[in-house]
Amino acid sequence: MAVPSISELSLLKALWRQQPLSAREIHDAVEAGLGWSYSSTRKTLERMLDKGMVRQELRHGVQVYEALSDKVDTLAAFAHDFGKRVMEIDTPLPVNMFTGSKLVDDDELARLEQLLNDWPVDKDAAP
Structure with a gap:
C-alpha cells in the first residue's frame, strides 16, 4: 500500500470523519491545518483520484468525494x-x-495493532 503524503492524509482524515464531501467542504475542513488555497485542495484531490485513494461522484448536481483508502490499513x-x-x-x-x-x-x-504486528516483510519495499 502506498503511504499518503501528509497533505493527502489530511484530506483522507476529513473524509473518514464524514463522507461524501464536496471539494469545498474538504477544503474548509483542512484549510486551517494546511493553510493553503482552494486550488491546492483541488489539485491534491486530482492526484488522489489518479492514485485510487478517493472516488468522485456527482450527487444532486455537486461533485463529491469518498475515501477509497481504508482508514486502518492506511x-x-x-x-x-x-x-x-x-x-x-x-x-x-x-x-x-x-x-x-x-x-x-x-x-x-x-x-x-494486529496489522502492525503482522506486517509482512514484502511490504517493507513499498514506500
Whole structure:
C-alpha cells in the first residue's frame, strides 16, 4: 500500500470523519491545518483520484468525494513507514502510542495493532 503524503492524509482524515464531501467542504475542513488555497485542495484531490485513494461522484448536481483508502490499513502503512524510515525501528510500533486518538475507536485500534504486528516483510519495499 502506498503511504499518503501528509497533505493527502489530511484530506483522507476529513473524509473518514464524514463522507461524501464536496471539494469545498474538504477544503474548509483542512484549510486551517494546511493553510493553503482552494486550488491546492483541488489539485491534491486530482492526484488522489489518479492514485485510487478517493472516488468522485456527482450527487444532486455537486461533485463529491469518498475515501477509497481504508482508514486502518492506511494508518498502519503510515505508522509502519514512520517507524521504519524516520525512527529506524525494525520491530512493530507499540499500539499504545495510538491510545487516546480521536481518529480511531477501540475496534479500529485492535485492528491497527494486529496489522502492525503482522506486517509482512514484502511490504517493507513499498514506500
